[in-house]
Amino acid sequence: MFTGLIEEIGIIEAVNRSKKSARITIKAGKVLEGMKLGDSISTNGVCLTVTCFSHNSFVVDLMAETMRSSNFDKLISGAKVNLERALRADNRLGGHMVSGHTDSIGTIKNFKEEDNAVWLTIAATAETLKYVVHKGSIAIDGVSLTVAYVDEEVFKVSIIPHTKENTTLLYKKVNDEVNLECDVVGKYVEKLLVYRDKVSTKKIIDFKFLSENGF
Secondary structure, three states: OEOOOOOEEEEEEEEEEOOOOEEEEEEOOHHHOOOOOOOEEEEOOEEEEEEEEOOOEEEEEEOHHHHHOOOHHHOOOOOEEEEEEOOOOOOOOOOOOEOOOOOEEEEEEEEEEEOOEEEEEEEOOHHHHOOOOOOOEEEEOOEEEEEEEEOOOEEEEEEOHHHHHHOOHHHOOOOOEEEEEEOHHHHHHHHHHHHHHHHHHOOOOOHHHHHHOOO
16 A cells, blocks of 8 residues: 655666566665565556565566556656555555556646646546546556546646656656556445445345235
8 A cells, every 4th residue: 555655756777578568677766775575666656566676776577467557568768657665554644545556547638837836637538537536636657646627538636846846747748648546435435335236126036025026
């Protein structure tokens, strides 16, 4: 579990691809402190497992499902990525609960400056946007942000100077893709409501039911 508060920007050193998967090496500093094999690192919002590391880099494996559900198929050497170590139980939760399991890929449609902030407009699918709530939380490439506008095609967030300086979001360009993870609460609520409706509409065929229906 993560918070969406990025600890540092890493740099992709190598991308070794196979047919459907890949292994990437990421140059880093801060997230290497106290690192152990098997640790989870949020990389552009995707929870990845450290398979080996050195004094200045670490390696993760990307399975086919990760490649399909993220923008990692477009990663190249030299690209910058947002990094965050897993949440410690004794830390303050400054962002929101982020699982590192992305829901979909969004597309950047526009940047607009307003005083000290930058508005970022992102297009997403209807399946994703149904979980995006005005003033709710969303993770974009692993960055915890507050939704400031949403309609049936896009949503918008406002990037403050600290986020601008400490994440990769404003290195992006129009039409670049970003990993999206909606707040998990909405998805659980939807699941429970659907299950409740299914249970409530299910009929039990017994002697009482048959008698009441003329059999």
